[in-house]
């Protein structure tokens with residue numbers, strides 16, 4: 001083999017890059033971590049079915065925002081007939097007042113970063129990251 | 130025809146994953162067994178092909194020299210285009226790998242009225258290739274959020290930079306536009322340019338369509354058909370820690386995405402995509418032009434059996450003398 005030294009070094013770097021997450025997680029020991037989301041409200045259900053909320057709450061918020069800001073429609077009738085005010089700070093955070101143990105915990109797990117919404121919207125007290 | 134074949138092949142792959150992943154056994158197949166098989170093929174295949182390439186002899190320096198060679202001290206040497214030292218080679222390779230420098234010099238030949246053959250600069254291929262590869266890299270890095278816990282900070286940084294435009298929720302990512310646009314351009318190029326069209330094989334069309342499939346399914350998943358991302362991460366972390374679990378209720382769009390990625394990985398070592406490793410092993414780029422200054426011994430030189438004049442004379446002395454030819458030894 002020609003230039004064996006250099007090629008082997010290259011291959012080792014390749015293997016290290018490919019397997020990096022394996023070593024990283026072995027070192028951090030957090031591979032089986034799953035965020036525990038605390039629900040602090042007495043309500044039984046969210047504003048939409050839980051499956052939908054898990055996957056699409058950001059779309060719901062976006063729709064609410066557009067409807068409120070552009071069309072002035074502030075009332076939302078949930079799937080179970082309850083009527084809510086379309087509001088991030090009042091409605092969502094009214095029930096999920098523990099932002100750090102709920103929203104942030106899941107967002108940290110999924111590396112969503114810090115949604116820029118809180119630049120303007122009020123966070124529940126003591127709930128900041 | 131070849132393009133159509135590739136398109137149909139990818140559609141069949143999508144349908145396979147779509148209907149196959151429905152049952153819980155199917156989800157295990159598409160979520161665990163096939164990804165494991167694919168990554169194994171990928172790693173072994175790449176290593177095998179690199180080792181195979183490494184066995185080809187490189188007896189002599191054959192860099193493409195596009196500039197003045199290093200010679201006498203007062204002649205200006207072009208160290209990037211005709212490198213004479215390790216530093217020059219490393220710089221040349223880095224520009225090649227990171228900026229696709231040779232592709233930047235790509236020209237196109239056209240027959241204009243006359244008929245006149247005209248060469249012109251053609252930067253679009255370079256631009257498309259650069260946009261594609263860099264977006265791809267950034268997207269791959271961003272995917273590390275599924276494979277690491279805690280997620281390293283720089284990955285979040287990449288994501289917020291990428292979503293800089295803050296259009297929509299979740300924010301539209303610049304790389305998603307760039308990668309789709311670049312792939313569409315690179316594929317369209319194979320239809321619109323007659324010369325390129327005629328030399329395009331299935332091996333050229335299929336990877337492009339497959340990548341388009343991977344990217345489109347990913348983009349659809351982010352913006353249109355949402356899936357349960359924490360569950361996806363559970364699955365990914367299970368794979369990484371060799372402790373696979375398939376959480377229920379991940380949408381089939383995810384299995385389509387993952388299956389297309391698995392096919393890509395498994396196909397990779399057998400395909401032209403091996404240029405990922407090949408670029409590092411290109412003798413026309415990675416060798417210093419030291420042919421004249423350093424003695425390169427041909428590695429397969431064997432002792433050559435020579436017949437010297439003395440031996441020749443010993444053999445034929447009598448005959449030579451008889452014919453009246455002069456001999457050196459009586």
Ligand code: HEM
Nearest residue numbers: 268271272275302305343344347348350351361365387390
């Ligand atoms: C060749 C490898 C891959 C490519 C090119 C690719 C490409 C993409 C693209 C372009 C997106 C759109 C969103 C974004 O850019 O972040 C995406 C999203 C996604 N990919 Fe991949 N992907 C690859 C491998 C994987 C693997 C191995 C997984 C398994 C965990 C995966 C899971 C996902 C998920 C869950 C999403 C949705 C993310 C979201 O909703 O924000 N991808 N992919």
